[in-house]
Amino acid sequence: MNIAAAVNESFANNSNYLIRSAMFVYALAFLAHLAEWVFGGRSKVAVQSAALTAEAQAEQDAAEAARRKAAQQVTVKTAGGSTVTLERPTVVTRASASDRGIEDGPGAAGGSEKGDLYGRIAVSFTVLAWLLHATGVAFRAASVQRAPWGNMYEFSTTFGAVAVGSYLLLLALKKDVRWIGLFLTTSVLLDLGLATSVLYTNSEQLVPALHSYWLWIHVSCAIISGAIFYLAAVGTLLFLFRDHYEVAVTAGRAQDGRWGDIMRRLPSAATLDKFAYRMNALVFPLWTFTIIAGAIWAQAAWGRYWGWDPKETWAFITWVAYACYLHARATAGWKGRKAAYLALIAFACFLFNYYGVNIFVSGKHSYAGV
Amino acid sequence: MSITEKSEREDLGAAGAQLSTAPADTLAETPALGVLGWLRWMWRQLTSMRVALILLFLLSLAAIPGSLVPQHSDQLKVDAFKAKHPTVSPFYEKIGLFHVYSSPWFAAIYILLFISLAGCIVPRTWQFVGQLRSRPPHAPRNLTRLPAYSTWRTDASPEDVTEAARKALRGRRFRTSVTGTSVAGEKGYLREFGNLLFHVSLFGLLIAFALTSLEKAEGGKLVVEGDGFVNNLTQYDDFSGGTLYGADDLQPFGFDLDSFDQKYATSGPEKGTALEFKANIHYYSGTDGKPVKGEISVNHPLSIGGEKVYLISHGYAPVVTVRDAKGNVLKSIVPFLPQDTALTSVGVIKVPDALGKDGKPDQLGFRGIFTPTFALDSVRGPHSSFPTLQYPALVLNAFHGDLGLDSGAQQNVYQLDTAHMKQFTDSKGQLVSKAMKPGDTMTLPNGAGSLTFDGVKTWASFTISHQSGNEAALVSGVGAILGLAGSLFIQRRRIWVRAVRAEDGVTVVEMGGLGRSESARIADEIGDVALQLLPDAPVRPEGEPPAEAGTPADAEATADAETTAVNDDEGARA
Numbered sequence: 010m011n012i013a014a015a016v017n018e019s020f021a022n023n024s025n026y027l028i029r030s031a032m033f034v035y036a037l038a039f040l041a042h043l044a045e046w047v048f049g050g051r052s053k054v055a056v057q058s059a060a061l062t063a064e065a066q067a068e069q070d071a072a073e074a075a076r077r078k079a080a081q082q083v084t085v086k087t088a089g090g091s092t093v094t095l096e097r098p099t100v101v102t103r104a105s106a107s108d109r110g111i112e113d114g115p116g117a118a119g120g121s122e123k124g125d126l127y128g129r130i131a132v133s134f135t136v137l138a139w140l141l142h143a144t145g146v147a148f149r150a151a152s153v154q155r156a157p158w159g160n161m162y163e164f165s166t167t168f169g170a171v172a173v174g175s176y177l178l179l180l181a182l183k184k185d186v187r188w189i190g191l192f193l194t195t196s197v198l199l200d201l202g203l204a205t206s207v208l209y210t211n212s213e214q215l216v217p218a219l220h221s222y223w224l225w226i227h228v229s230c231a232i233i234s235g236a237i238f239y240l241a242a243v244g245t246l247l248f249l250f251r252d253h254y255e256v257a258v259t260a261g262r263a264q265d266g267r268w269g270d271i272m273r274r275l276p277s278a279a280t281l282d283k284f285a286y287r288m289n290a291l292v293f294p295l296w297t298f299t300i301i302a303g304a305i306w307a308q309a310a311w312g313r314y315w316g317w318d319p320k321e322t323w324a325f326i327t328w329v330a331y332a333c334y335l336h337a338r339a340t341a342g343w344k345g346r347k348a349a350y351l352a353l354i355a356f357a358c359f360l361f362n363y364y365g366v367n368i369f370v371s372g373k374h375s376y377a378g379v
Numbered sequence: 380m381s382i383t384e385k386s387e388r389e390d391l392g393a394a395g396a397q398l399s400t401a402p403a404d405t406l407a408e409t410p411a412l413g414v415l416g417w418l419r420w421m422w423r424q425l426t427s428m429r430v431a432l433i434l435l436f437l438l439s440l441a442a443i444p445g446s447l448v449p450q451h452s453d454q455l456k457v458d459a460f461k462a463k464h465p466t467v468s469p470f471y472e473k474i475g476l477f478h479v480y481s482s483p484w485f486a487a488i489y490i491l492l493f494i495s496l497a498g499c500i501v502p503r504t505w506q507f508v509g510q511l512r513s514r515p516p517h518a519p520r521n522l523t524r525l526p527a528y529s530t531w532r533t534d535a536s537p538e539d540v541t542e543a544a545r546k547a548l549r550g551r552r553f554r555t556s557v558t559g560t561s562v563a564g565e566k567g568y569l570r571e572f573g574n575l576l577f578h579v580s581l582f583g584l585l586i587a588f589a590l591t592s593l594e595k596a597e598g599g600k601l602v603v604e605g606d607g608f609v610n611n612l613t614q615y616d617d618f619s620g621g622t623l624y625g626a627d628d629l630q631p632f633g634f635d636l637d638s639f640d641q642k643y644a645t646s647g648p649e650k651g652t653a654l655e656f657k658a659n660i661h662y663y664s665g666t667d668g669k670p671v672k673g674e675i676s677v678n679h680p681l682s683i684g685g686e687k688v689y690l691i692s693h694g695y696a697p698v699v700t701v702r703d704a705k706g707n708v709l710k711s712i713v714p715f716l717p718q719d720t721a722l723t724s725v726g727v728i729k730v731p732d733a734l735g736k737d738g739k740p741d742q743l744g745f746r747g748i749f750t751p752t753f754a755l756d757s758v759r760g761p762h763s764s765f766p767t768l769q770y771p772a773l774v775l776n777a778f779h780g781d782l783g784l785d786s787g788a789q790q791n792v793y794q795l796d797t798a799h800m801k802q803f804t805d806s807k808g809q810l811v812s813k814a815m816k817p818g819d820t821m822t823l824p825n826g827a828g829s830l831t832f833d834g835v836k837t838w839a840s841f842t843i844s845h846q847s848g849n850e851a852a853l854v855s856g857v858g859a860i861l862g863l864a865g866s867l868f869i870q871r872r873r874i875w876v877r878a879v880r881a882e883d884g885v886t887v888v889e890m891g892g893l894g895r896s897e898s899a900r901i902a903d904e905i906g907d908v909a910l911q912l913l914p915d916a917p918v919r920p921e922g923e924p925p926a927e928a929g930t931p932a933d934a935e936a937t938a939d940a941e942t943t944a945v946n947d948d949e950g951a952r953a
């Protein structure tokens with residue numbers, strides 16, 4: 010334990026500079042994303058949306074239209090050393106029931122080169138900002154010689170870094186997620202803005218109840234869970250919009266305005282839905298673990314593993330709400346939009362547990378100075 | 380397509396059924412006549428996914444008020460709330476809002492949920508066992524109807540292709556079953572197992588919870604530096620037993636508080652914030668065990684004699700010497716209770732045996748505050764500005780008369796009942812009150828005696844708690860996580876391969892796969908299996924005349940097929 014560790018002022022100051030610089034670069038990334046949306050593929054709007062309508066029509070006429078082909082070439086070396094080129098058998102995939110067979114949109118750039126360039130610039134800025142951000146968090150941790158999540162300021166900055174880090178990781182894994190970029194940079198700016206203005210707390214040590222390695226485990230898991238729940242929530246929200254749009258387009262109602270243009274470029278509702286489900290399903294076990302780790306910590310600190318403290322209660326409510334969402338996805342009549350609303354409610358519970366409980370409700374958890 | 384839509388679905392129905400053991404949808408069902416019919420209908424509704432979903436949602440809603448309204452476990456806050464909101468409080472009380480988590484309506488929700496859970500787990504387990512014992516279902520008639528599908532023509536014989544497919548699937552750890560020249564393979568049973576394990580673990584958690592609350596016993600004890608504690612009901616300041624664990628079950632052990640360490644931040648904006656609290660003790664178990672040195676700090680309880688001892692709080696106990704009018708001397712150490720983080724503390728000193736000038740009993744009582752670091756301002760009056768002993772002071776008012784100890788009513792040692800007491804006044808009629816540094820003496824008017832502030836000791840309070848169900852809860856929790864991981868990360872899926880000889884003598888290989896709709900990998904997997912089959916069932920170039928069956932044209936082809944990156948649009952949609 011580094012209880013008596015002197016607070017290293019210069020590390021703390023460096024951390025503050027880094028976080029502020031990161032905010033500046035995030036702002037540039039935000040502008041670049043904005044440019045990507047604004048300049049990307051505007052000219053093609055009318056054409057594409059007409060094509061989409063026609064396609065949806067064709068869909069209804071022939072179920073076979075849902076098939077997509079992916080032919081592949083296979084090279085097989087024979088024993089003699091000569092190479093014979095064979096065609097790899099084609100795998101045909103069919104749209105599932107929840108799937109309208111509508112293709113993913115072309116992304117924010119809308120297929121335009123100029124838009125794409127802006128998009129790439131935005132991602133580069135995001136990478137740079139994230140490096141500054143993550144280093145800032147590391148400096149903060151070094152300045153207090155403990156994990157950087159002892160109060161709401163530290164929690165918020167670390168949370169933002171993990172959320173952006175997860176997004177960049179998905180990009181690095183060649184997942185098609187650049188469509189989140191604009192929403193992510195916006196909310197990270199908000200998050201950091203709130204953290205540096207309202208929630209700022211100087212580097213200091215923690216009260217004794219917070220000295221525990223379970224704190225490390227419990228809170229780091231909570232941060233990771235929250236960051237991924239957040240990405241899922243963005244996916245869910247966009248799913249609801251895009252789903253609305255697809256219903257309108259399939260019904261033959263024209264969607265030509267600016268809104269239609271934005272919607273057109275998003276991935277299909279089915280893709281967004283799957284993205285959100287995968288993210289949620291990925292971290293639900295981690296969130297379960299977070300709660301259990303918290304219970305173990307509570308056992309050590311207060312002599313009971315569960316005491317219905319407001320923070321514990323809201324963690325439980327969040328957990329049940331996500332369980333509800335996962336259940337809904339396996340329940341007839343609850344898939345799709347209804348499940349999506351449940352996912353948003355669950356994320357709102359997570360947010361309330363973080364901001365609401367710390368600010369409005371007093372309990373054993375709220376002594377870390379806001 | 381010669382097959383009608385309806386029979387297509389029926390075709391898939393057999394092969395697609397039971398990919399999970401989720402109960403069937405019962406939305407459209409109506410109850411049969413008679414009591415039994417109704418009961419059966421109700422049971423089916425209760426154990427349906429939809430009702431489980433609604434109950435889960437209700438559970439999360441019902442948990443909310445308990446986080447916003449103070450709960451009976453913190454009686455002080457409840458009392459404060461009642462005082463502040465006198466109009467709504469009786470209503471809140473009536474509907475149990477001050478003890479939500481033990482209220483009948485909260486219990487109703489989770490009991491219904493767990494009945495539903497039991498009614499769900501049991502049949503699902505049987506069904507799962509049945510699935511484990513039977514073989515993967517036959518290939519549907521029309522494989523092209525499956526979500527992922529592939530076909531090609533080859534010169535290899537259907538039997539060879541079947542055998543190769545069986546091997547390939549077995550090599551990928553599918554359970555296979557061959558009928559004629561078609562192979563059915565299924566994998567990912569662990570998903571269902573994980574899901575059942577998770578739901579069973581939830582039951583385990585509920586039982587652990589019940590155990591914990593039935594057997595939990597807890598008592599508090601305040602110990603002054605230099606004093607000790609023996610685990611015996613008479614020694615506790617307060618004790619609450621569990622239904623299954625009472626005062627008679629207390630284990631023999633004890634400990635002495637040697638000293639108490641406290642450290643605080645001495646600079647910075649959080650000056651005065653606690654850094655460390657530690658009680659240094661000697662403890663023994665049994666009635667005459669040898670004392671062992673130990674320490675108890677926040678987060679680090681000590682386990683003695685099977686019970687856990689937690690450090691809860693700490694404060695100061697002024698040491699005073701009181702003399703009455705007859706010169707009788709009483710020395711006492713009186714714990715004062717902290718009111719804020721700088722340890723401004725309040726307390727009372729009672730002297731029940733004091734005699735008046737006339738030799739008749741005239742009890743003395745003192746009430747006031749103790750400050751480790753004395754400060755004075757016009758708003759707060761005397762208070763402490765730092766929690767350590769930098770400038771200790773004791774500020775007291777003095778009373779005499781009847782302490783009310785004989786009235787029979789339980790008395791709080793930290794409160795002075797002044798109903799039958801008079802406050803001392805000096806010759807000018809001013810109330811007697813004095814702020815003392817250690818060593819100072821407060822002389823009572825008219826020779827009624829005096830009080831000397833000798834010094835200060837620290838005290839620490841402990842919770843001694845008996846617990847059970849912790850291990851059960853932990854095991855269930857771990858089971859739940861493992862089960863969840865299995866349930867969410869493993870995909871249960873089926874692949875069928877069928878090889879039939881077409882009319883022109885060429886073998887047609889058909890392959891189809893079925894997974895849950897979230898699975899994007901089924902298409903990749905079909906592609907991989909197809910690739911693995913190519914050496915045994917090479918694709919027949921289009922347009923060649925039908926060769927005699929069984930010519931293994933490229934049988935030599937080795938399996939180190941190099942493919943360009945598997946490109947499938949499902950992947951891109953991932």
Ligand code: HEM
Binds near residue numbers: 331335425431435493
């Ligand atoms: C005690 C409260 C319950 C909780 C917290 C809970 C939680 C969950 C969770 C998180 C899943 C998602 C796992 C997955 O998608 O594979 C799930 C799946 C499932 N639950 Fe529950 N559950 C509860 C009660 C019930 C009840 C009462 C039933 C019976 C009606 C039930 C039946 C199922 C089934 C059949 C699945 C698997 C669905 C599928 O095959 O995808 N659960 N549950």
